[in-house]
Amino acid sequence: MNIDPAKWYPGQVVGLHRWTNALYSLRVQAEVEPFEAGQFGRLGLVLDGELVTRPYSFVNAPSERPLDFYFIVVPEGKLTPKLAALQPGDTVWVARKPSGFFTLSQVPVARFLWLLATGTALGPFLSILKTELPWQRFEKIVLVHGVRACAELTYQETIARFQRVHANQFQFFASVTREPCLEALPIRIPRAIESGLLEERADLPLDPKDSQVMICGNPEMVKATVALLQNRGFRENARKSPGQITTERYW
Ligand SMILES: Cc1cc2nc3c(=O)[nH]c(=O)nc-3n(C[C@H](O)[C@H](O)[C@H](O)COP(=O)(O)OP(=O)(O)OC[C@H]3O[C@@H](n4cnc5c(N)ncnc54)[C@H](O)[C@@H]3O)c2cc1C
DSSP: OOOOTTTEEEEEEEEEEEEESSOOOOOEOOOOOOOOOOOOOEEEEEEEEEEEEEEEEEEEEEEOOOOOEEOOOOOOOOSHHHHTTTTTTTTTEEEEOOOOSSSSSSSSSOOOHHHHHHHHHHHHHHHHSSSHHHHHHHHHHEEEEEEESGGGHHHHHHHHHHHHHHHEEEEEEEOOOOOOOSSSSOHHHHHHHHHHHHHHHTTSSSTTTEEEEOOOOOOOHHHHHHHHHTTTTTOOSSSSOOOSEEEEEEE
C-alpha cells in the first residue's frame, strides 16, 4: 500500500508502558515538525490494507524525545486494540505535521490557570507543564485529573516533580468517582466546581476576572463544565473575542 512519505514518518516503537488493562503510554522515535505544547499528532497502522489513523496529544514537551502518547484501549475501537499490541521495534506511522489550537498561545493573560482533564486528556497538560511558559505566565496553576479508579491516576512521578519544583505555584487534585482514593475529591469535576469544593481545597477563587480555564477530554465533562462556568460569567475563547475557556474534546 502507498503511504505518502512527505506526510507520514515510519516511527519506531521504543516502549509501551502498560499502566492498567486499558491505559498505555506509547513511546515512539519519529521525525515530526516542530509543535507547540498542547498540540496533537496522528498515529496510524496499516489494517486490512488500509492506513487507519487517529489523533493523539503529545505528552512529551516539544523539546523531548522520544514522542510520548497516552491512550486508552476502546474495546470495540478500530485502532487502539492494535496500538496496545505493539512491541518495541515495530513500526507505527506518525504524521509529520502536528496540529491543534489547544495551546497556551490561544490563552489570554490571567493570574490563575486551571487545567481540567478526564482520563487520557491529562497528556496535553503534562506537555504544557513541562515547558517554561506556564510557570512564567501564571501566578498559580491548578491541575485536576478526573478518573474512575485510583489505578487510573497515572504519571504521578511527573506530577510530583511539578509539585516539588513549583511548590508555591502548583496544585494537583485528583477526582476519583468509583472508589474511595486517599485525598482525591470523591466527585466528578463539574460537581467539584458547582459545590465549591475545588475552590475550597485550592484556596483560590475560580472567577473570570482572574482565571483562564483549559478543559480537555470526555465531551460530557467538557460540556457540563463549560455550562457551569458560563453561569459564573466565563465565556469561551474565540479568535476574535477572547474569553476565559479553552476546550478540546477527544470524541
Ligand atoms: C484532538 C484529539 C486528540 C486526541 N488525543 C487522544 C489521546 O491523547 N489519547 C487518547 O486515548 N485518545 C485521544 N483522542 C481520541 C483518539 O483519537 C481515538 O478516537 C481513540 O483512541 C479511539 O480510537 P479507536 O480507533 O480505537 O476507536 P474508534 O473505532 O475510532 O471508536 C471511537 C469511539 O471511541 C470512544 N473513545 C474515543 N476516545 C476515547 C477516550 N480517550 N476515552 C474513552 N473512549 C474514547 C468514543 O466512544 C468514540 O466514539 C483524541 C481525539 C482528538 C479529537
